[in-house]
Amino acid sequence: NAGVTQTPKFRVLKTGQSMTLLCAQDMNHEYMYWYRQDPGMGLRLIHYSVGEGTTAKGEVPDGYNVSRLKKQNFLLGLESAAPSQTSVYFCASSTNVFDEQFFGPGTRLTVL
Amino acid sequence: KNQVEQSPQSLIILEGKNCTLQCNYTVSPFSNLRWYKQDTGRGPVSLTIMTFSENTKSNGRYTATLDADTKQSSLHITASQLSDSASYICVVSARSSASKIIFGSGTRLSIRP
Numbered sequence: 001n002a003g004v005t006q007t008p009k010f011r012v013l014k015t016g017q018s019m020t021l022l023c024a025q026d027m028n029h030e031y032m033y034w035y036r037q038d039p040g041m042g043l044r045l046i047h048y049s050v051g052e053g054t055t056a057k058g059e060v061p062d063g064y065n066v067s068r069l070k071k072q073n074f075l076l077g078l079e080s081a082a083p084s085q086t087s088v089y090f091c092a093s094s095t096n097v098f099d100e101q102f103f104g105p106g107t108r109l110t111v112l
Numbered sequence: 113k114n115q116v117e118q119s120p121q122s123l124i125i126l127e128g129k130n131c132t133l134q135c136n137y138t139v140s141p142f143s144n145l146r147w148y149k150q151d152t153g154r155g156p157v158s159l160t161i162m163t164f165s166e167n168t169k170s171n172g173r174y175t176a177t178l179d180a181d182t183k184q185s186s187l188h189i190t191a192s193q194l195s196d197s198a199s200y201i202c203v204v205s206a207r208s209s210a211s212k213i214i215f216g217s218g219t220r221l222s223i224r225p
Binding site: 098106 | 155216
């Protein structure tokens with residue numbers, strides 16, 4: 001059981017470039033989440049999904065898009081990266097909204 | 113506004129000592145409260161979860177308390193070990209909404225030998 005995995009672990013982008021972060025879970029969880037973590041702040045929810053084919057906006061969705069084509073995968077896209085998107089991104093999954101969330105190891109993204 | 117405030121922001125204690133971390137919240141309607149441990153460079157890992165009717169929950173040397181009336185929670189760590197050095201995050205969920213899961217900014221705990 002790998003749990004929740006994230007690809008890549010590190011990435012450096014130039015302003016205006018695009019990229020996709022991949023999250024995969026092998027626990028058959030319905031719920032998946034994307035968060036960003038910035039120094040001195042709590043994790044903030046970007047987007048989440050309550051099942052295959054469904055997505056919803058979180059607290060800070062602007063500049064990001066997501067897709068959940070398969071139950072085990074949740075993709076986070078940045079169409080035109082900005083320095084304000086420099087952050088550590090965490091993916092998580094859970095059985096339902098009330099249960100423990102299992103987090104991936106994070107992706108450290110720097111936008112120059 | 114739904115908020116979760118943690119104190120202190122950081123704490124340094126000697127190995128073997130006890131400590132207590134605090135969490136105050138204004139999330140409504142309250143569903144549950146979790147404490148997570150986050151080691152440097154890793155994702156958070158759940159320690160405890162409490163619902164409205166629970167006022168204490170233990171996980172080994174970690175004991176969490178909840179006072180739903182005053183909207184306060186604490187995490188007590190007994191006989192600290194070097195491996196307890198981490199950030200401890202309080203997370204409060206409002207009922208029925210994945211978008212209403214509010215994370216505190218965490219307490220950074222350092223254990224010194």
